[in-house]
Amino acid sequence: MTHFRPWNLLEKEYVGFATLPNQVHRKSVKKGFDFTLLVAGESGLGKSTLVNSLFLTDLHKDRKLLNAEERISQTVEITKHTVDIEEKGVKLKLTIVDTPGFGDAVNNTECWRTIEGYIDHQFEQYFRDESGLNRKNIQDNRVHCCLYFIPPFGHGLRPVDIEFMKALQEKVNVVPLISKADCLTPGEIKKLKERLREEIDKYGIKIYQFPDCDSDEDEEFKQKDKELKESTPFAVIGSNAVVEVKGQRVRGRLYPWGIVEVENQAHCDFVKLRTMLIRTHMNDLKEVTCDVHYENFRAQCIQTMTSKVNAENRVESPIPLFPMPTPDADTEKLIKMKDEELRRMQQMLQKMQQQMHEQDL
Amino acid sequence: MSDIVPPEVRPKPVVPAKPPHVGAPSPSNPFPPQGLGAGTGGSGPPPPSAIPVMIGSHGVSHAPSHTSSHVGANHGVGNSVGGHGGVGALPQGAGPQGSTDGGTLLGYIGIDTIIEQMRKKTMKTGFDFNIMVVGHSGLGKSTLLNTLFKSQVSRRSAGWARDEKIPKTVEIKAVSHFIEEGGVKMKLTVVDTPGFGDQINNDNCWEPIGKYINEQYEKFLKEEVNITRKKRIPDTRVHCCLYFISPTGHSLRQLDLEFMKHLSHSVNIIPIIAKADTMTIEERLDFKQRVRKELEMGGVEYYPQKEFDEDMEDKSDNDKIREAMPLAVVGSDKEYQVNGKRVLGRKTAWGVVEVENPNHCEFAQLRDFLIRSHLQDLKEVTHNIHYETYRAKRLHGNGGLHPVAANDTQESNL
Numbered sequence: 001m002t003h004f005r006p007w008n009l010l011e012k013e014y015v016g017f018a019t020l021p022n023q024v025h026r027k028s029v030k031k032g033f034d035f036t037l038l039v040a041g042e043s044g045l046g047k048s049t050l051v052n053s054l055f056l057t058d059l060h061k062d063r064k065l066l067n068a069e070e071r072i073s074q075t076v077e078i079t080k081h082t083v084d085i086e087e088k089g090v091k092l093k094l095t096i097v098d099t100p101g102f103g104d105a106v107n108n109t110e111c112w113r114t115i116e117g118y119i120d121h122q123f124e125q126y127f128r129d130e131s132g133l134n135r136k137n138i139q140d141n142r143v144h145c146c147l148y149f150i151p152p153f154g155h156g157l158r159p160v161d162i163e164f165m166k167a168l169q170e171k172v173n174v175v176p177l178i179s180k181a182d183c184l185t186p187g188e189i190k191k192l193k194e195r196l197r198e199e200i201d202k203y204g205i206k207i208y209q210f211p212d213c214d215s216d217e218d219e220e221f222k223q224k225d226k227e228l229k230e231s232t233p234f235a236v237i238g239s240n241a242v243v244e245v246k247g248q249r250v251r252g253r254l255y256p257w258g259i260v261e262v263e264n265q266a267h268c269d270f271v272k273l274r275t276m277l278i279r280t281h282m283n284d285l286k287e288v289t290c291d292v293h294y295e296n297f298r299a300q301c302i303q304t305m306t307s308k309v310n311a312e313n314r315v316e317s318p319i320p321l322f323p324m325p326t327p328d329a330d331t332e333k334l335i336k337m338k339d340e341e342l343r344r345m346q347q348m349l350q351k352m353q354q355q356m357h358e359q360d361l
Numbered sequence: 362m363s364d365i366v367p368p369e370v371r372p373k374p375v376v377p378a379k380p381p382h383v384g385a386p387s388p389s390n391p392f393p394p395q396g397l398g399a400g401t402g403g404s405g406p407p408p409p410s411a412i413p414v415m416i417g418s419h420g421v422s423h424a425p426s427h428t429s430s431h432v433g434a435n436h437g438v439g440n441s442v443g444g445h446g447g448v449g450a451l452p453q454g455a456g457p458q459g460s461t462d463g464g465t466l467l468g469y470i471g472i473d474t475i476i477e478q479m480r481k482k483t484m485k486t487g488f489d490f491n492i493m494v495v496g497h498s499g500l501g502k503s504t505l506l507n508t509l510f511k512s513q514v515s516r517r518s519a520g521w522a523r524d525e526k527i528p529k530t531v532e533i534k535a536v537s538h539f540i541e542e543g544g545v546k547m548k549l550t551v552v553d554t555p556g557f558g559d560q561i562n563n564d565n566c567w568e569p570i571g572k573y574i575n576e577q578y579e580k581f582l583k584e585e586v587n588i589t590r591k592k593r594i595p596d597t598r599v600h601c602c603l604y605f606i607s608p609t610g611h612s613l614r615q616l617d618l619e620f621m622k623h624l625s626h627s628v629n630i631i632p633i634i635a636k637a638d639t640m641t642i643e644e645r646l647d648f649k650q651r652v653r654k655e656l657e658m659g660g661v662e663y664y665p666q667k668e669f670d671e672d673m674e675d676k677s678d679n680d681k682i683r684e685a686m687p688l689a690v691v692g693s694d695k696e697y698q699v700n701g702k703r704v705l706g707r708k709t710a711w712g713v714v715e716v717e718n719p720n721h722c723e724f725a726q727l728r729d730f731l732i733r734s735h736l737q738d739l740k741e742v743t744h745n746i747h748y749e750t751y752r753a754k755r756l757h758g759n760g761g762l763h764p765v766a767a768n769d770t771q772e773s774n775l
Contacts, residue, residue: 042609043609043611044607044608044609044610044611045609104614104615105615106562106563106564106615106616106619107561107562107563107564108561108562108563109561109562151499151607153497153499153500153501153607153635153636154497154498154499155498155499158559159559159560159561160561163561180639182638182639182709183608183636183638183639184709185707185708185709186709186710253641254641255638255641255642255711255712255714256642256718256720256721257638257711257712257713257714257715257721258709258711258712258713259711259712260711261711266710267710267711
C-alpha cells in the first residue's frame with residue numbers, strides 16, 4: 001500500500017484503494033464459500049450420477065435402491081449431503097439436497113409441497129438468524145440453485161413438470177435439464193429443446209435467466225455467452241465410470257455401438273452446464289437467491305406478520321365509547337415500525353437470557 | 362381374481378402348418394426350430410384326432426381330445442407338408458393306438474395332407490391379430506410397432522397429429538390395417554392408449570383399458586351365444602398387450618406394477634424395456650434381473666405364463682424366453698449405411714445403434730418371438746384361457762362384471 005503524499009506532484013496520485021478487491025479476495029478465500037444445490041426429478045433420471053460427474057465426487061456410494069413394493073408407501077423425502085472441496089486454496093462447502101420419491105407414486109398430486117416447504121424453511125431460518133443477536137456466524141443454508149431433470153422420453157413438458165416449476169419459480173433459481181441425453185439423436189435433441197423453450201414461454205415459467213455480459217467483455221467471451229444462452233435447456237449425460245478413448249481415460253459410457261464421452265461438447269452439454277454452474281455463474285446464482293428470492297420471502301413474511309400484529313392489536317383494544325379517529329398512513333407506518341422494533345428487542349432479550357442461562361450451567 | 366378354474370374340457374384347435382416360404386428362420390432366431398419328429402419315426406406327438414378348426418373362426422364345442430399346439434410346424438421351419446411318404450410318426454387320425462406305432466400302417470393314406478388343406482383355407486380366409494400397446498407417452502410405442510410390422514401401422518400414420526396434447530383421461534384408439542405376406546392375409550389391429558401414466562394423478566388409469574378388454578370379450582360372447590351365429594365371428598379381442606417399461610435403470614415404477622397386477626389375468630402381457638439405447642449392457646442385465654424379481658414378488662404372470670406350458674418342449678422353449686424377458690428393444694424407421702449394408706437404426710454422434718443387431722438390442726428376438734413363433738399361441742391362450750375365464754364368470758351370474766344391457770337385436774340365451 002503506497003502512502004499518500006500530497007506534496008509530491010510529480011508522482012501519480014495514487015491512493016491505493018485499488019487493492020481492495022485483493023484484500024476481499026484474500027479474506028474470502030480464507031473464509032471459504034458455500035453453495036447449496038437442490039436436485040429434483042423422478043428416480044432413475046441420473047441425478048446422482050450427474051452430481052458426481054459435476055463435482056468429481058462419489059456422494060452416493062452406499063445408497064440402497066428401493067424396489068417398487070417398498071416404495072409404495074414412500075413420500076417425498078429431503079436428504080442432504082455436505083462435502084468440503086478444495087481447489088487451489090479455495091474452499092467450497094458444497095451441499096447437495098436430494099429429493100427421493102418425487103414423482104414416483106401413482107398419484108403425485110402436490111408432491112412438490114415437501115420441497116417447497118424445505119426451501120421456505122431455510123429462508124425462515126436465515127431470516128430469524130439475521131434478526132437475531134449474534135450475527136457473526138450465520139449458517140447460510142438457503143438453496144442457491146435447483147436443477148430440475150426432465151426425462152428425454154417425452155414430447156415436451158409433462159403436467160408434473162409444469163406444476164413443479166411454477167410452484168418453485170419464485171423461490172429458487174430453477175435450471176431445467178434434459179437428462180440421459182444419450183438416448184436422443186442430435187436432431188431429436190434440437191427438436192426437444194425448441195419444444196421445451198416454447199412451452200416454458202407458453203406457460204409463463206420463470207426459469208433462471210443468464211445475466212447479459214458486460215459490454216466491455218471481449219468478443220470471445222460474448223460469443224461463448226451467446227452460445228450458452230441458446231443451448232438451454234442443457235441436454236446432459238453423467239457417468240460414474242471411466243473409459244478409455246484414443247489412449248485417454250475419460251468419463252464416459254460404453255455401449256456396443258460406441259462410446260459416449262461426458263466431456264465432449266459434441267456429445268452433450270455437460271461442459272456447458274459445468275461452466276455455467278461453477279465457473280461463471282455460481283456467484284450470480286447466489287446473488288439472485290439473496291437479492292431476489294430471499295427478499296421476496298422476507299417482504300412477504302413481514303407483511304403477514306404485521307397484519308397479524310395489527311389484527312391482534314385491534315382485537316385487544318377495548319370498545320371505545322366514541323369512535324377513535326382512524327390513524328392516517330404515516331402514523332400507521334410509524335406504529336408498524338415501532339411494533340417491529342419492540343418485537344425484535346423482545347427476541348434479543350430472550351436470546352440474551354438464554355445465553356446467560358447457558359453460561360450459568 | 363377368478364375363483365372359477367377354466368373348464369378343462371375346452372380343446373385347443375389344431376394348428377395348421379405355416380406356409381413353407383414365409384419366415385425362414387432368421388440367423389438371429391434363438392429358439393431353434395423344433396423338429397416335428399417327422400421322418401425320425403421316434404416318439405412323435407400324441408395322436409391328434411381333433412377336427413381341424415379354422416383360424417379366426419373359433420367355433421366352440423368341438424372334438425374333445427387334446428392336441429399339442431406345438432406340432433412344430435409353427436416354428437419357423439419350412440416344414441415340408443404332405444407327402445412324407447414314410448410310415449413313421451405320421452399324425453394318425455385312426456384309432457387310439459400308441460404314438461410310436463408307425464409300423465401298423467400298410468401303405469400311405471394321405472392323412473398328413475390335412476395340413477396342406479388347412480393352409481390353403483387359412484390363406485383364403487386370412488386371420489386377425491389384435492395388439493395393444495401401453496406406456497407413457499414418448500417411449501417409442503408407435504415407432505416400435507412400425508418397425509415390427511415393417512409398415513406404417515401406428516395411429517400416427519393414420520392421420521393423428523403426433524404432437525397433440527396429452528389427453529386428460531386414458532383414451533383407447535384402435536386402427537386396423539391389412540397386411541399381406543406370402544399369400545397370407547392378416548388383419549392387424551393396433552390399439553393405442555394415449556394418456557396412460559401421463560397425468561400427475563394416475564390413480565386407476567388402467568381401468569379404461571381393463572374395461573375395453575372386457576368389452577371385446579363381451580362382444581365375442583354375445584356373438585357366440587346367438588341362436589343364429591355368423592360363420593366367422595369377428596375377433597376383436599386383444600391377443601397381446603405390449604407394456605413399455607421406462608428405462609430408469611433402477612426398478613419398476615409403482616404404476617407399472619399396479620397395471621400388470623390388475624391386467625395380467627385378463628390379457629397376455631409382454632413387458633418390454635423401451636428405448637434401451639439409454640443403458641449399457643451391464644445396466645441392462647441388472648435392470649432386467651431386478652424387474653423380473655419384482656414381477657415375481659408381485660405375483661405377475663406375464664406371457665408366456667408358466668402354468669400354460671403343456672409339455673417339456675414348450676417348457677424349455679418358454680423358459681428360455683422367460684429368462685430373457687423383459688426384452689430390451691430399440692425401434693427405428695430410418696435406415697443408415699453401416700459397413701456397406703443398409704440397416705434400420707438410430708444415428709448418434711458416437712455411433713449407429715442397429716435395431717436388428719442382437720448385440721445392440723433385443724428387437725430381433727422380440728420380433729421372432731412375437732410373430733414368428735408365438736403368434737398363434739397368443740391367440741390360443743387368449744381364446745382358451747382368458748376368454749374362457751371371462752365367459753365362465755359371466756355365465757355364473759355376473760360375478761363382479763358389468764351387467765349386460767338388454768339387446769333387442771340379438772336373441773341370446775343368457
